[in-house]
Amino acid sequence: MDIEFSLALPREAVGIPMVRRVLGDSLRSLHVTENCVSDILLAVSEACGNAVRYGGPANRYQVEAAIGCGRCDVRVIDRGRGLVRVPEHYPSHDLENGRGILIMQAMVDEIFFDIAPGRGTTVHLSKRLDLEEDASEPGRRELASV
Template sequence: MKSENYMNLEFPSRSANEAFARSAIACFAAQLDPTLDELGDIKTAVSEAVTNCIVHAYPETIGPVILRARLLPDNVLDIMVKDRGCGIADLEQACRPMFTTGGEERSGMGITIMESFMTEFRISSVPGKGTTVHMKRRIVRRGGKK
């Protein structure tokens, strides 16, 4: 599908870059004139995806995190967050609420949160190769805007 605009970012899996990713996606999504609630949902979903890369994909090292976003027709924001980390051995189990490999301080709700805040959500992973989270959010047009 042809995009109306796009961005590609790559950054190291350092915890400070989670805030960077949230800010970058918020600035990019602003073109669609989202409500504050919609923008909050988008920022939270991207934050969860990037945090999963930092905590789970590269638990003992620093590696690349790729954030791509496109504006699609009908006010759709298309987002991809990808890593080249350790991958997920059991994707079905990882998608269950409350499951985590990140220790007691993690809630295990990241995938559930991402899925609940997006119009479309899918995740794919290959052990030893990395994980890709693909999300879409349709932004409601307001005030007669076309």
């Protein structure tokens, strides 16, 4: 069973908990470990936060997710300026911004950006799913074949 969904959200912080709820509930229904779910949700929240902050002039952004074949793949798409600077190290503790991309890199197996200056940015996040040890055998077989 594959799970796929797409959400078109206003560029307001109110949409981020919605994304977390839909994605988190989907992963938990497939018996993904809570640590794995938390990692994915943190990375996706950071990507969504960047879309809300920097995704103008459009007033919406999009989140597309695909869960299957033991992986979770998420794309966060905005129509901002399309400028992404990946820091080489964490900024000093007194700076408020600049950690999001590094946090995303630490939480997922793969991250890459499709950047089109003047047309927007797509953040691709991908993580291998860890399953709960005590998940029922039929459920585990079902997810493994996804």
